[in-house]
Amino acid sequence: MVCNSRLRRTLRRTSLNAIPMATDKKHEITVTTRTAYIPEQSDPESGRHVFAYTITLKNTGSVTAQLISRHWIITDGNNQVQEVRGLGVVGEQPLLKPTQSFEYTSGTALATPVGTMRGSYQMIGEDGLQFEAPIPEFTLSMPRVLH
Secondary structure, eight states: OHHHHHHHHHHHHHHHHHSOOTTOOSSOEEEEEEEEEOGGGOBGGGTBEEEEEEEEEEEOSSSOEEEEEEEEEEEETTOOEEEEEEESBTTBOOEEOTTOEEEEEEEEEESSSEEEEEEEEEEEETTSOEEEEEEEEEEEEOTTTOO
16 A cells, blocks of 8 residues: 555655646747738739738737747749748837737739738747747638639
């Protein structure tokens, strides 16, 4: 009985120390998107389709974080890929305290009426840790092209 009790205490201590908490999300930015086709800037006959996208970044972690740079992967309907990297977004490098949000609108032009965008933001926490905030893939589509 003493042996089993000692073994249980040892296993309990080992389990608690060896498994990191999966709910620890100190460095977490949630990214949501909205898109719009801009017909007045588009010229479908010459292969120019302009889209606006609005991005909302929300600090859902527990550490203040600053957006440093971005990396976009833009793919048109012909699978032509364009990568864009740069500092900040729309000329800013927003600092987000926990629960704070930042929203901006930008745009891109595609040669096809449908495409996708995805990527990541490179962030730095106030504790000095650098991390990436993924931008989930979203679709850019001229109205009435996709069902």
